[in-house]
Amino acid sequence: MKIWDVKTREMKTSIGDHPAAITGVGWAREGKGVIAVTEEGTVRINTPDSASLAVAFTAAGDVLYAMAATPLGDNIFAGSTDGQFTCGT
DSSP states (O other): OEEEETTTTEEEEEOOOOSSOEEEEEEEGGGTEEEEEETTSEEEEEOTTTOOEEEEEEOSSSSEEEEEEOTTSSOEEEEETTSOEEEEO
C-alpha cells in the first residue's frame, strides 16, 4: 500500500508487506493510522509516517471487503463475503 501527495503527485511512503490482496483501506486514530483489510481476513493498522505495523489481527469470516473505523479509531468494523462481522477494539 502506498500513500501519495495529491498536490506534488509524489509517493510519500510505502506501507507494509501484505501477504494477500488489500480489499479495503481507511484512516484510524484521527489520521495517525492506516487500516487495511485483506482477502485472507486480516486487519492491519500501520503508522503512516514510519510505515511500521502497529496492530494486526485476523477477523472472523471469509474474505474481508468492507471496513470502517470510529472517528477516534477505538473501534474497527470489518465485514466479510460470508456475512460475518467483526468489531476490533
